[in-house]
Amino acid sequence: MSPVRETQPERTDLAWQRTGLGVLAVAGLLAHSSVEAAAPTRLAVAGVVALLGLGLLGGLAPLRARLARQALDRGRGVAVPGLAALATAVVVLVAAAALVAVLSPR
Secondary structure, three states: OOOOOOOHHHHHHHHHHHHHHHHHHHHHHHHHHHHHHOOHHHHHHHHHHHHHHHHHHHHHHHHHHHHHHHHHHOOOOOOOHHHHHHHHHHHHHHHHHHHHHHHOOO
16 A cells, blocks of 8 residues: 655645736736737736746746655655745735736726
8 A cells, every 4th residue: 555645745736826827817917908008018017927927837836846745755844935935926016016007097
């Protein structure tokens, strides 16, 4: 019988993917509103937000899940202090961009 495998890395990976998809959704909304309002600055912000979302989805999420699995397999802790701060900063930046887009005059 195989040992029970911890499912936390998979849950963490899914959480990172949801965060990345949320960032991409905000980027899509920003792009739509900027095209509608003919606001090139907002379109550039939407592009930056989309790149942040793609970075989370394509880079950080799989890397974090792989590192967590490796650490658990070796019996080590999985906490990476700087990664939580980075994710928080990205989410705050996206929220600020969304707030600016919503509150800016059309």
